[in-house]
Amino acid sequence: MITPEHLTQYIRQAMPDAEVTVTDKTGTSDHFILRIVSDAFEGKNPLDRQRLVYQVLSDPMSDGRIHALEIRTETKS
Amino acid sequence: MSELFKMADTAVEEEVRREIQEHKILVYGKGTKTMPMCGFTRETVQFFDRYGYAYEVIDVLSNPAKREVLSRMTNWPTLPKVFINGEFYGDTDILDPMAEKGEIEPLLKKAFEQA
Numbered sequence: 317m318i319t320p321e322h323l324t325q326y327i328r329q330a331m332p333d334a335e336v337t338v339t340d341k342t343g344t345s346d347h348f349i350l351r352i353v354s355d356a357f358e359g360k361n362p363l364d365r366q367r368l369v370y371q372v373l374s375d376p377m378s379d380g381r382i383h384a385l386e387i388r389t390e391t392k393s
Numbered sequence: 394m395s396e397l398f399k400m401a402d403t404a405v406e407e408e409v410r411r412e413i414q415e416h417k418i419l420v421y422g423k424g425t426k427t428m429p430m431c432g433f434t435r436e437t438v439q440f441f442d443r444y445g446y447a448y449e450v451i452d453v454l455s456n457p458a459k460r461e462v463l464s465r466m467t468n469w470p471t472l473p474k475v476f477i478n479g480e481f482y483g484d485t486d487i488l489d490p491m492a493e494k495g496e497i498e499p500l501l502k503k504a505f506e507q508a
Contacts (some may be wrong), residue, residue, distance in 0.1 A: 384432070
């Protein structure tokens with residue numbers, strides 16, 4: 317389990333400009349839908365954008381605090 | 394990492410390369426087409442059912458070594474892992490937006506036109 321605030325912190329550490337929308341999909345605080353808007357995604361293809369997000373969240377994903385993620389990435393422009 | 398492990402990994406890697414050549418649409422997932430063991434694998438099955446092209450689901454839940462090799466090959470930590478025409482396309486996080494833009498049908502059509 318992880319709070320949306322904590323999750324957002326992880327993302328902002330790597331992408332300070334990120335606008336993060338967290339939806340708890342199952343109500344169990346471990347399966348989230350993330351919408352991240354950041355210029356860090358500029359020029360990156362969809363696969364690399366996801367890889368970047370997984371990388372940033374590798375700790376809470378590997379220790380099980382996050383069970384599942386659905387990720388939507390966008391740039392500001 | 395011992396030599397023995399490296400050899401085993403290479404064999405698994407070759408097996409994966411063979412499988413993605415053999416199937417135009419291949420999903421490495423948790424469970425099978427008829428019995429998905431995870432919501433994401435089920436969603437992926439439902440996704441491809443919509444298009445009516447032949448596709449295969451290979452269960453790697455029972456094969457940790459293969460799961461590991463696949464993650465390394467794709468630099469992608471989660472399952473399912475989708476390959477179309479030998480190319481890696483991630484999962485429905487990637488495929489759904491493509492479908493919204495109408496990019497999936499032409500991609501599949503092209504894959505199945507090639508002999």
